[in-house]
Amino acid sequence: MTIEEIRPALEAIVGAAHVLSSPDGPRLVVRPGTTDEVSGCLAFANRHSIPVVTLGGLTGLVRGTELFGNVVGISTERLNGVLDFDPLRRQVTVGAGIKLEEVHRFAERHDLRYGVNFGARGSCSIGGNIATNAGGNSVLRFGMTRANIAGLEAVLADGRVLSDLGGLVKNNTGYDLKQLFIGSEGSLGIITKAVLKLSRPSVDxxxxxxxxxxxxxxxxxxxxxxxxxxxxxxxxxxxxxxxxxxxxxxxxxxxxxxxxxxxxxxxxxxxxxxxxxxxxxxxxxxxxxxxxxxxxxxxxxxxxxxxxxxxxxxGSEYIEASHPTVLSFDVSMRPQDYSTYVAGVEDALSRRLPEAISYYFGHLADGNVHFMIAHDNSIDHADEIIEACVYETLSVYWPSSVSAEHGIGLEKAEHLWRSRSEEEIAVMNAVRKTFDPNGILNPHIQYRSRLD
Ligand SMILES: Cc1cc2nc3c(=O)[nH]c(=O)nc-3n(C[C@H](O)[C@H](O)[C@H](O)COP(=O)(O)OP(=O)(O)OC[C@H]3O[C@@H](n4cnc5c(N)ncnc54)[C@H](O)[C@@H]3O)c2cc1C
The missing domain is CATH 3.30.70.2190 (Alpha-Beta Plaits)
Structure with missing residues (x-):
């Protein structure tokens, strides 16, 4: 279907005001305002095999929201309300597009707190946090996003709505399907609502x-x-x-x-x-x-x-803004391995790309180091050389992960095999096929094995 044919169909579902052209022109971005509208958009896209990419707050660091080809962007921006609040169980139900910072403000107003917190809080969405299973500065105490989710609603590729918003602490009746969406990076469905666990705030x-x-x-x-x-x-x-x-x-x-x-x-x-x-x-x-x-x-x-x-x-954003090109890495390992690993990366960089400037920081107790490695675009293949220095050095460490918190996106897909076995990757793809047989959801994110 051409963009001229797709536009009126989407306008009929979400209203003309909410079908926009992408900032670079050739693609459409839709902004549904309800779960039903998300469902309508996906059912239409699925019927016509139109690829879609879910857009949250766009703060992801692995190019998971890249728009390309004839893809349609589905933004959760308007799914941004606080929908329900249960002070006794300390749970709040929110739309997936609400900003993390808004959730913190809501919790504070009710003398509570939400455990997930990190630098992008003013821009990132709860749906994006769930889709990436975001970590952040308080994982040590509150766990990753997964540990802070009591319920979820998601729309499948064919428009069916899976809703588990009851927030029960205990419900061992078969698979806990909501867990599959946490960390799925938009590959299994669009998260539209979530029940978040809040807790008593610190006294000081x-x-x-x-x-x-x-x-x-x-x-x-x-x-x-x-x-x-x-x-x-x-x-x-x-x-x-x-x-x-x-x-x-x-x-x-x-x-x-x-x-x-x-x-x-x-x-x-x-x-x-x-x-x-x-x-x-x-x-x-x-x-x-x-x-x-x-x-x-x-x-x-x-x-x-x-x-x-x-x-x-x-303050990583300030560093990012102060160089022409900055590559971000997010590796995971045992904290006791940091020291030799970081020294190994430094050594490799000093031999292969001495012009690179590297910044290291991270979540000490979680075994998670972030690297920002900058260059000035003056050296050919600098990105590839930097990636090789980081990942080849990492490959001798076990356990380790090429993406501790940020997901796979477009950027880490070719390195997935370094952290996941052939069997794991095959099962991931089988699950994906079950949820999205036509492969319309975030098709740019691919779980590839070393053999692919
Ligand atoms: C300054 C800065 C600091 C950061 N610090 C951290 C940190 O400490 N820890 C950390 O984990 N991350 C961190 N990040 C990365 C980023 O903020 C997180 O990955 C965040 O969870 C992304 O949320 P988002 O709403 O911006 O998602 P987006 O970037 O919009 O999307 C991310 C992925 O999720 C998918 N997606 C988005 N919304 C939905 C939805 N409703 N349903 C299904 N799929 C969806 C997208 O398609 C994409 O694949 C940081 C980023 C910045 C810029």
Whole structure:
């Protein structure tokens, strides 16, 4: 079908005002406002084998929302309401297009909190978070998005609606189908609603920034904080020197950094107080007492100070904007393997692409390092060389993953085999075929084995 034939059919489903041309012109983007409209769009697309790509907040880092060929974009932008709230069970039902930050605001207004949190909170959607099983800064305490979902509604490729919005804690009646959509990157259906688990907020929090000389020291501090703070430990992030220095200068806009910028590593940990027990500040100071290998540290207990500390950790976008090309990586491994792995990547880069500038940071306790590796487009095949340095070095580590949090998208598909067996990839494709026999949903995302 031509775009001229598709447009009126979609306009009849969602209204003319909600069928737009893609920013680059040749493709359509539809903005359904209800589950029924999503269902109508998909049933139509499926009947005519029109490929669709689901668009959430567009903050994904693996090119999962790329529009190409005759694809139609289906945006969840208008599915953005708070639909139901159950204060007793502390669950909120939302439309998939609602922004993560809106959910935090809603929770705060009801003296609750939502456990998933990270730098893109102002733009990313809950549907996108679910589709990518997003992690973030609080996985240590609240788990990945999967652990925060109590119910889901999704529309299948043929327009059927699978709805499991009851939010029951226990329901062992056959397969828990909603789990399949979490992390499916839009390949099994379009998520239209979700029931999110909320929890009681912290009475008080404190964040501590620690300078450290080595990864072994960082891991030793991590063990102490985990042991002494227990569930009060909300987050423990790590930044290597260049990331701290650069993101810090850009995020704080020239205001002095909380610590001198010459240390090899920095840990940022956040702790909450125990309510009627010790305050967050007392807890973290007590836990760190007696550790004699921390060269420098800074404590933030006010909200404003803590936000300043966290703006450094969440400042990757500033780095991204300050280079012509930046490749992002998101690898997972045992924390005890970080040190040799990062050194291995640095060594490979220094031999094969000394012009590259690399920034390392990540979620220390989750075994998840993010790399941003920048180049100035002056070297041929720089992207390929950088990918080889990162992934070839990774291949000797087990367990490891080429995508800890960000998904596969278009970008990581060719590396999937490094983290998944032939058998796993075959079963993924069989599940996909069952949900979407015509292959219309996000067809650019392919689960490929090494042999394909
Ligand atoms: C500054 C910054 C910091 C980040 N930090 C983190 C981090 O710490 N942890 C982390 O995990 N990620 C992080 N990300 C990546 C990104 O924000 C997450 O992957 C996020 O969950 C994507 O949500 P989105 O709404 O923007 O999805 P999009 O980018 O719009 O889409 C992502 C994928 O999900 C699919 N999709 C979107 N909505 C739906 C839906 N309703 N139904 C079915 N499929 C859908 C899309 O087709 C696509 O394949 C960061 C990104 C930025 C820019």
């Amino acid at each position: 929090t404190a964040s501590v920034l620690l300078a450290l000389d080595s990864l072994d020291d960082a891991l030793a501090v991590m063990s102490v904080l985990e042991l002494k703070c227990g569930v009060s430990l909300l987050a423990m992030e790590i930044m290597w020197n260049r990331y701290f220095k650069t993101a810090g200068a850009l995020a704080l806009r020239g205001s002095p950094l909380p610590l001198a910028d010459h240390h090899p590593l920095y840990i940022l940990a956040q702790v909450e107080g125990a309510g009627n027990g010790p305050s967050a500040e007392d807890l973290v100071l007590g836990a760190l007492e007696g550790i004699d290998f921390i060269p420098d540290s800074a404590l933030a207990s006010s909200q404003a100070q803590q936000e300043a500390f966290w703006s450094i950790r969440d």
